[in-house]
Amino acid sequence: MKKRSRSYYRHQRNRAIKHKLNILTNVWSLDPEEDNAHSWIAHPGKLSKAKLNCSCDLCKYEKNYNIVKPHIKAKLDQMEKEINDFLSE
Incomplete structure (x- = not known):
């Protein structure tokens, strides 16, 4: 520390x-x-x-316009790839 x-x-x-x-x-x-x-x-x-706390469009852009955050999108893409690999076997 x-x-x-x-x-x-x-x-x-x-x-x-x-x-x-x-x-x-x-x-x-x-x-x-x-x-x-x-x-x-x-x-x-x-x-x-x-x-x-502010809920204006500038501060909550992703939430107000239903945009997925990049780290969540990466996880979803990885899960989709795993599912496709599993089903293709």
Whole structure:
């Protein structure tokens, strides 16, 4: 196990908070000056463990357009090949 200092964990936490604040302001259009009543804006430290689930077409492209992910498609192709090999014997 790597020994990491407090500053490393502090940096990672602040990085995650900054990323999620960016999502709140640019994607969800929450304005920090106007929406001070929202708990995430008033206390941004809560964002370190918050889950910002988004179901827009950009974030869930494969799900919304029924596209199979590449690793699942590879497994399905391998299973189909095994079935064909079994039936051809």
